[in-house]
Amino acid sequence: MLRENKIYLASKSPRRRELLHQAGIEFDLLLLRDAAPRGPDVTEIVLPGEAPDAYVSRVTREKADKAWEAMHLRRLPARPVLAADTTVVIGQQILGKPANLQEAVQMLQMLSGHTHQVLTSIAVHSAQGSTAITQSSEVSFAALDPEQILAYCNSNEPYDKAGGYGIQGAAARFISHIKGSYSGIMGLPLYETCQLLRQAGIFIP
Secondary structure, three states: OOOOOEEEEOOOOHHHHHHHHHOOOEEEEOOOOOOOOOOOOOOOOOOOOOOHHHHHHHHHHHHHHHHHHHHHHOOOOOOOEEEEEEEEEEOOEEEOOOOOHHHHHHHHHHHOOOEEEEEEEEEEEEOOEEEEEEEEEEEEEOOOOHHHHHHHHOOOHHHHOHHHOOOOOHHHHHEEEEEOOHHHHHOOOHHHHHHHHHHOOOOOO
């Protein structure tokens, strides 16, 4: 009898779902709480003095571990759990998801004409234990004029994405150069993801 070759994805990101489908990886969603009444399962608050790479790695490991616990508490079939988190960094400043128009405009102003880092950490928790890796890419933005920034920020695109933009959307027209992993910038570096899932016993051709 063949073993089930499926994982749980602990992420609400439609981009991560799209990338897993692209790689031919079967998954079910295993979502964590992110709101009241009991509050989020994992808070994404940066600790004092925490470096960006340490922050994104810690949050991702916490998500994978919490999802693994939830799998057992809900008495779900045991499968490897995949979690991920992406952060945009300029200098040493972490840019999260903008909460409003003003924050989105400020972020795009910071990115305009500069190169920033996109850090995506992935973690897999399975019966073999927990493994994680952080992939780093560089993205260069052309210089943007205020009208371009405002027009973009008046769309729906910036508000569920770290740094206020998505490389797969309309912001692609602002990007002059990338160095690293396109899928990592989207939110799930597929090469590294497949490596960790193979280690967890998932067959990926």
